Amino acid sequence: MKKISTAQPVLAMLLGAIILQLIPVSGEWLAWKPNFLLLVMIAWVLYFPDRYGIEFSVVVGISADLLFSSTLGYHVLIFTICGLIVIFFHRVIAYLHMGHRVVLVFLLVIVVELLKAMMNSLGDIPVFLKHIPYLAVISSLFWVPLDKVVNRFYLRHK
């Protein structure tokens, strides 16, 4: 197994995700905008769980909290749970077909949004559920190019 450096592509992808997240979109479209930081986190944890594990999920979660101006710890909790799910299943899913991975991301986005809705309802914040399926579909579409890029690093690493 070759040891290749992935720090630069990870940082570049995180920066790209932050910029994509900040691109202004109006009103209702904002709810359909994928969480690009979450997708980048899933991609690297899925393919490189030994390098980018729970600690990585926590760091990306803190970045998301600061970016979204949410309560500090809110995204840390959600990203940690999501990272843990990905780590548990990575041995199986890394060998699955792209289509299967897209379905997995679709389901993970739904889980994350339901977790968010649950936490929001605990804090008496209004909960919107209608957008979740659309958001999951859009996130899955964005996953395809992201998966291809990280998969290339994974194959070089192997």
Add this chain to the structure above:
Amino acid sequence: MVRKAFFAVLLATLLITLDSYTPWFESFRGHLSKVTVPLQLISNFPSRIGAWVDLNTTSRTILEQKNASLEKERLILLGKLQRKAELAAENLRLRQLLNASELLMDSVLVTEVIGISPNPLNHRVTIDRGADDAVYVGQPVLDAEGLMGQITHVYKNYSQVLLITDLNHALPVQVLRNGLRSIVEGTSDYHEMSLRFVSPTVDIAEGDQLVSSGLGGRFPVGYPVGTVAEISQRPGEKFMDIKVIPLAKLDRSKHLLLVFRLQDGDQSKGGK
């Protein structure tokens, strides 16, 4: 791995508790915005390029048509303004007869939205005016249609605006028709607000216009806020559920107005 995850969950819970009940991270967030604003400017490039391409590819005929239409619109507005000036003078005379205090005159400064909060539940925007333009915390912000929100954080060259539809925003208003006072609150929906604690016996109807009442001293009197869209009452509830549609284009307006009140004195530098 499970142990690490357990500690991460503990850390997250601790952070949530500390951030919810203490102001310890406030200054840190303030400093962090110095990093996020340049990123917001970068993320605005696609829309700026789109606007530039649009401007440079529009044909002369379309521009001439647009110019003619704007000229007509300007004439109509000037006509309305003359009528308004006459009404303002009459209002001033009547107030003097009643020995009432004079209404404060406001001046405005045009500003542009450079960033929008990526969190759909967090209704905040960043504008390109800051302490250098004498912007101050609590300053009202308008668009062409109505009241948009207020300044919450001021930095050197930019500021953050909390929109009136944000869940944490409440605004004292009055019904234009009869002066009934109430408080309108945000619901995290760009197209809906709610009027709180209105008893079923009061005179309010669908279609009523709401304007800022000036109570609390933060917002000036008389700026349009919204229109009453729906009134309902659930059995057993003491107050009515009143939905209000904001007049300002909160999710679309790109150019906003910062309101300076002339009595603010040292803030007059920014008023234009």
